[in-house]
Amino acid sequence: MKDSNSRKQGAASPCAACKLLRRRCAEDCVFAPYFPAEEPHKFASVHKVFGASNVNKMLQDLPEHQREDAVSSLVYEANARVRDPVYGCVGAISSLQQQIDALQTQLALAQAEAVHMRMRHYSSSAECASPSTRGRRSHNHHPKSSESFWH
Amino acid sequence: MASSSSYNPPCAACKFLRRKCIPGCVFSPYFPPEEPQKFANVHKIFGASNVAKLLNELLPHQRDDAVNSLAYEAEARVRDPVYGCIGAITFLQRQVDRLQMELDASNADLIRFACSNVPLQATQPPPAGTRNGGRFYQAGGGVQISYDVPWNDIYNSHGGGMDGTN
Numbered sequence: 001m002k003d004s005n006s007r008k009q010g011a012a013s014p015c016a017a018c019k020l021l022r023r024r025c026a027e028d029c030v031f032a033p034y035f036p037a038e039e040p041h042k043f044a045s046v047h048k049v050f051g052a053s054n055v056n057k058m059l060q061d062l063p064e065h066q067r068e069d070a071v072s073s074l075v076y077e078a079n080a081r082v083r084d085p086v087y088g089c090v091g092a093i094s095s096l097q098q099q100i101d102a103l104q105t106q107l108a109l110a111q112a113e114a115v116h117m118r119m120r121h122y123s124s125s126a127e128c129a130s131p132s133t134r135g136r137r138s139h140n141h142h143p144k145s146s147e148s149f150w151h
Numbered sequence: 152m153a154s155s156s157s158y159n160p161p162c163a164a165c166k167f168l169r170r171k172c173i174p175g176c177v178f179s180p181y182f183p184p185e186e187p188q189k190f191a192n193v194h195k196i197f198g199a200s201n202v203a204k205l206l207n208e209l210l211p212h213q214r215d216d217a218v219n220s221l222a223y224e225a226e227a228r229v230r231d232p233v234y235g236c237i238g239a240i241t242f243l244q245r246q247v248d249r250l251q252m253e254l255d256a257s258n259a260d261l262i263r264f265a266c267s268n269v270p271l272q273a274t275q276p277p278p279a280g281t282r283n284g285g286r287f288y289q290a291g292g293g294v295q296i297s298y299d300v301p302w303n304d305i306y307n308s309h310g311g312g313m314d315g316t317n
Contacts, residue, residue: 051198058196058232066233073237077224085205086213089236090220096243103250110257117264 016043021052030059034071042075049078163190168199177206181218192225193218 014025015032020043025032031052035043046055055074059067080089087094164178165171167190172179178199182190193202202221206214227236234241 049201050196051201054196054198058228062232070233073234076237077235085209086217087220088224089240090223092240093236093243096240096247099247100243100250103247103254107250107254107257110254110261114257114260114264117261121264121267 013037016040017047017052020044020047030056034059034068045078045082046071046074049081050074160184163187164194164199167191167194177203181206181214189222192229193221196225196228197221 014023014037015029016035016037016039017031018025018029019037019040031043035046050058058070058074062070077089080092084091159172159179160166161172161184162176162179163182163184163186165176166184167187178190182193197205202218205217205221209217224236227239231238
C-alpha cells in the first residue's frame with residue numbers, strides 16, 4: 001500500500017501508447033505525458049503513420065519543453081495522412097497557397113480600382129471647381145485663354 | 152555475348168537498407184539511386200515498412216504523388232523536428248488571414264468612395280444580408296443606396312448591389 005501511490009501512474013493506468021503496444025507502462029515512459037489513456041485515437045494514428053519507435057526516437061532527441069508541441073504537430077500530420085493517404089497535410093499547404101494567390105489577385109484588383117476611383121473623383125472635383133469649363137463637349141477643344149481645365 | 156546493359160543499379164532504398172533490389176521492388180520507381188537523401192529522410196521519419204505499407208495500399212497512379220508528399224513532410228520534419236511542415240501551414244494560414252483583412256479594408260475603402268461619388272437617389276435596394284469579401288453599408292437616414300461595385304462584375308448581373316451568391 002505504501003508504494004502503491006508511487007506506482008499508481010505506471011501500473012494502474014497505462015498510457016494510450018503502452019495500451020496499444022500491449023506493454024507495461026513504465027514510470028518514465030516517454031509517451032505517457034502526451035498520449036493519455038482517454039485519447040487512444042491520438043496514438044493510434046501516430047503509430048500507424050510514423051511508427052512507435054520513430055516517435056520514441058524523435059521525442060528522445062528533443063528537450064522536454066519542446067515535446068508537447070512536437071507531439072501536437074505529429075498528431076496533426078498523422079491525422080491528415082490517415083484522411084488523405086496520397087497528399088497528407090501537403091494537400092493543406094497546396095490549398096493555402098492557392099487561397100493566397102486568389103486573395104493577392106483580388107487585392108491587386110481592389111487596389112487598382114481604388115486608384116482608378118480616386119483619379120475619377122479628383123478629376124470630377126476639378127471640373128466642378130472651374131465653372132468656365134461648363135459646356136465643354138469636344139475633345140478637341142483647346143482653351144484660348146490661359147485657363148486650364150486641369151489644375 | 153551476355154548483355155551487360157541489363158544491369159539495374161539498386162534503388163536508393165535498397166542501397167540504404169543494404170539489400171538486394173529485386174525486379175518488383177516497391178521503392179525503386181520512386182527512389183532512384185541518384186537521390187539518396189530522399190529515401191534517407193523518409194526512412195528516418197516514417198520508416199521503410201510504414202512507407203511500403205502505405206504504397207501498397209494505394210493505386211499505382213497515386214504512388215508518385217504520395218512519395219513526393221512523404222518526402223516533403225520528411226524533409227520538413229528533419230529541418231524542424233518540433234513542427235515539421237505544420238510550421239509552413241501556420242505561416243501560410245497567417246498570410247491568408249492578413250490578406251483577407253487587407254482585402255476587407257480595400258473593399259471598405261472602395262465602398263466609401265462609391266458612396267461619396269454616387270448621387271443620392273432611391274434606387275433598387277441591394278440584396279439583404281449578402282457579403283462578398285467586403286462590408287454591407289446602408290446610408291443613414293433610411294435612404295437605401297444602390298452602389299455599383301465595378302471591381303467585381305459578376306456581382307452586377309442583378310443591376311447593382313452586392314450579391315454574395317455565385
